[in-house]
Amino acid sequence: MLSFEHVRKFIFSDFSLHIPRGAAVGLIGPSGAGKTTLLRLACGMLAPETGEVYTLQKNPVEKRSVLRPRIGCLLERMPVLEESVSVLDNLKNLQIVHRMSDKEFEAEYSVLADAFGIREFEHSTVQGISFGQRRRAELAAVLLHQPELLLLDEPTNGLDENAKQALQKVLKERVQQGMTLVFSSHNMKEVSDICNRIILLEQGKLLYYGEESTLLRKYAPMDSMRLKIAGNIPDMEDLPLEKYVVEGDELVLTYNSNHITASEILEELLKQTSVREVSIQKPDLADVIFEIKGGRNNK
């Protein structure tokens, strides 16, 4: 469990939020929003100038030694593997550090090595492997001791599609087992797939913290509905639509989902004509970021 109370550090001001145990939280926002800084505060590698940060109910700077076995973190510019040592030896060093028995290590290593395809390069030194392979090994390193809290900063950078899928699977399993995850990414689909809560930051301000669906309604409420109609073009003057376009036998409607729902529109249209096909396009988290950036640029 994490909580931030009135934190003030560099770019943050009057920032308060609480992340409950077992949550999978996606940290999103434009570059420079403060995502990495927030993760550094959470793991105790940064101290707030004023305010308080509690990680697993403890001050992460003062109680670092107590928290160390319970946290896993993979942050920018914080290498977790020794360059001149093989991947396997690096992980065996972590086995010693986390006081894992050989049996525990083998069981956990087997799962992670298979998931991330590490075995093919486990005897290579870290400096001799590719960036993607290094990232896979780093992920195994931070997951090895089954942390209660996992802090990941852009973990899919450099990963191929298979490795991304594997990471998603492992993270989802761990969250189901009770791990708390805070995960920053520019890939909104990943965040959407893995996380059940979203923190939206912009220039050190907490714009939103909560469920994704609520966020979308707040920042990107415009849905789009495409219909193939079989009869007459219906009269839509009374519907609160943003706009509508007629393209032959197709209708493209744009509407604010806070004002009218898709079913309400369909119900009204079916009174006037027959509809052969319907497809609804909803905005995603990328649209939210786009909206925020657009707003900032307009200012």
Next chain:
Amino acid sequence: MKLTPYLAFAKKSFLNRSAYRFNHFMGILNTLVRIFIFWCIYRALYGERNEVDGITMAMVTTNFVLSIGMDALFSINDYYLPNRIGNGSIATELLLPISFKGRMLFENLGNTLFQLIFHFAPALVVCVVTVGVLPPVSFGCFLLFIISAVLGYGVLWNLSFLLQTFSFWLLNMWSLMTIKNVFLNVLSGSMIPLWFMPDWMAPVMNLLPFSSIYFTPVQIYLGQLSAKEIGTKFLVQMLWIGVLYLCGNVFWKKGKKKLVVQGG
């Protein structure tokens, strides 16, 4: 502090050393060449004389063999911390559930044990056969020599750690470490036996920790110190360990604080 993980790192460090055999043999050769060069120089300086100011050539040779041997034995990696600060991994290591200093010490102890068995011992045998080494004056002196050598290691490790903590503020540690090594070579007796230093140097040497590292154990081995003097030298060695440890800890804590305030 549970010792199990630290002993595991010491063991790992010991085993890792055996992987680089060529490097190891070159290390022994380097030690022997250094001893041989100094032996040749002092042999030439002594000429036909048996002793100079009461110091025999055999004592000088023993001093070189023991102090250069201990230098090889106490092979402390002066860049252990600076390298980690340089590449940023110190931040990750501070988040691991193990003492960074403890790991650093035990990895070095594993290395030192390897050096003792596979570097110091064979080099000593070669030296005994070739240039000749005086035996310890008594078994008691030999035991006291070992205790003093362990304390000397403590002085050197803490001195190295103190200097390494400066890497939190300095970008390049090479010059600082080079200065330390020059002082170590000159003022510890491994290059010039301290018996031959001018009298005005004595107070300078007494104010610095270097003579406590190699020269004190050598003096005890050769039986040059009375029981009272040995007690005093032990106290001086322990005092240096304490002072350097405390200073190192102050800088270590300040460095960690700097890292946390400014980010890893």
